[in-house]
Amino acid sequence: MIRKEAIKIASEAVVDSPIISANGYISRDLFETDDKDTNFYMIGSMGLSSSIALGVALKNPRKRVYVFDGDGNILMNLGSLTTIGKLKPKNLIHLVFDNQSHESTGGQPSNTRNIDIYKIAKSSNYKAFKTSSKVSLKKILRKIKNIDGPIMILIKITKGGKPSKRIIHSPITIKKRFSQKMYRQR
């Protein structure tokens, strides 16, 4: 399963819940496969998507808030797992698309070749799942709808596929449409 396939499956399962997506190819894939107002594309500030999602989750306890994170991204902000694990937001679902590399910058290796994020998540009070197949990813996404967070799904993916196009919305537009949607749905 390549990243774009995994992102399409996950985004369809999320329906209209908010998604905070990491910079680089993750946001680009999400934009290309399923652009919607409830997607917040973080185009810079690598590492911070889970922190932004935590802020959204704490202020919207009745919504399920999803993070579409990457291995390179979460490795830059591992402390975030401890803050989330301390606060235990029931409505936070953290998906990590792990291709063990920095694919957006040319496929250089990341540390998840040797270190298991799943174990780190577990010891940070997450309920953690791990998968590398489309069938089991779909199953887990269904299953977690009835489970309290924080939840992590570590999705092992393979590199490859054509790079998705860049996001055409301006940052201000991304912010405004997401924010209005949050407000209206409250």
Next chain:
Amino acid sequence: MKEASQRQMFDLLVHKGIENFIGVPDSTMKYFISQGLKKKKILITTREDEAIGIAVGMSLSKHNSLVFMQNAGFANSISTITSLVQLYEFPIIFLIGWRGYLKSDAPEHYKIGRIQPELIKLIGLDSKIVTESNWKECCKWAVNKINHSIPCTLILRREFHD
């Protein structure tokens, strides 16, 4: 700034609608943080940029935040401020402790303390230095800024040694 003023400053910001106080502690503002802990309104993070990320998430849900840090953490956060806060125009108040303000401060603070005013100016962050006599106006100024969707920073000088 004295203990009483720091505590009153915290209360005033809450009164003016700041709901969340997120950051990494700095001794320059320890009474401000202590007041927030007493009121159960403080969220301590592992890094300063993480705090900014959380504040951004809260801002997306239309809740106002202040992010506090030492100037060492400000230096760590510059890319987050330029590529997240300023790029998307998130109205966040920063409170930065100015280590190295006194030339006799510990050596690790000297350089950042010296370049801090220019650094803040260079990245285009509106700022005010908070003192014992102007803290009320400073709070009013900062809240007014974010009500107009402009991020800004308040600076607290470290004027003592421990």
